[in-house]
Amino acid sequence: MNPESSISQVETALKPCYQSAGFYDLLNRQKDYAAEVAYLSSRIEKHKKSEGNRLLDVACGTGQHIYFLQTSMKCEGLDIDSEFLDICSDKLPGMKFHLGDMTNFQLADKFDVVTCLFSSIGYVKTVDLLDSTIKNMADHINPGGLLIIEPWYTPATFKPGHSTVIVEETDEYKIVRMNLWLQKEMVAQGHSHILVMNNAGIQHIQELHELALFTNEEYAASMRAAGLEVVEVDENGPIGRGLFVGRKIA
Ligand SMILES: C[S@@+](CC[C@H](N)C(=O)[O-])C[C@H]1O[C@@H](n2cnc3c(N)ncnc32)[C@H](O)[C@@H]1O
Structure with missing residues (x-):
């Protein structure tokens, strides 16, 4: 870990859900974070009314969005998983x-x-936690500032049975990830099996990712209840999953 970086710590109620954090960037190599950030920056430029340029990326993962956002904003990140934050600190020393x-x-x-x-x-995972989480994020925003949420699928857009297979290779590793998405009531369950091979052997990682299928109305209602004006609901967003932009009422 880079000694110049600082990671502050607070109590967490939920548990990290990834055992594959070290392979996250490799498994998401197809994602074009630079293009996504160009898109997000255009929304910030259009809607932000506060004077400052401080940005907090919540659930920042390996810091790929803030890696590109840092050219225009003074960024910080937050995540529940210390392994992800160690990767961020190596990637973005001093942040x-x-x-x-x-x-x-x-x-x-x-x-x-x-x-x-x-x-x-x-x-x-629950509408009550969605409300309190959005309220918590809104409480960290200056008047005129923005909350930008890229949502998960809704009950109308989620397709149970959807599956993906990713195969990647570096000089050191060959890696395969199979994801199968099923539905239990209003929660999508992603069953993820990852095989990582190097010349020492093969590791099998299994993860269960549970994400609530909130409706667009639930996202918008949570934002309004948290003192945000919903200034944009974009059905597509940077990668086709949509985008909500709320502005803190001054
Ligand atoms: C799909 S990854 C997205 C990471 C990053 N935002 C990106 O776009 O690559 C989900 C992230 O949410 C984090 N996460 C899950 N639950 C969380 C929670 N309750 N609080 C903070 N982070 C959480 C995970 O540790 C992981 O980094």
Whole structure:
């Protein structure tokens, strides 16, 4: 870990859900974070009315969005998984990262933009937790600042039985990930099997990812209840999963 980076720590109620954090960037190599950030920046430019340029990326993963956002915003990240934050610190020396749970983190500072991207919001799993999480994020935003949520699928757009297979290779590893998405009531369950092979052997990682299928109305209602004006509901967003932009009422 880079000694110049700082990771502050708070109590977390939920548990990390990834055992494959070290392979996240490899498994998401097909994602075009630079293009996504160009898209997000255009939404920030259009809607932000606060003066400052401080951004907090909640559920920041390996810091890929803030890697590109840092050219225009003063960024910090927060995630529930310390392994992800170690990767962020190596990638972005000197940047502030916070170990915390999006449902209840408390930071002393306020931000002009808070983002929660790539469907991470779905991990909160219940409408009550969606409400309190969005309220918590909104409480960290300056008046006129933005909350940008890239949602998970809705009950109308989720397709149970959807599956993906990713195969990647580096000089050191060959890796295969099979994901099968099933539905249990209003929660999507992603059954993930990952095989990682190097010349020492083959490791089998199994993960269960549970993400709530909130409706667009539930996202928008949570934002309004948290003191945000919903200034944009984009059905597509950067990768086709949609985008909600809320602005903190001054
Ligand atoms: C799909 S990844 C997205 C990571 C990153 N935003 C990206 O776009 O690559 C989901 C992230 O949400 C984080 N996460 C899940 N539940 C969380 C919680 N309750 N609080 C904070 N982070 C959480 C995971 O650790 C993981 O980094």
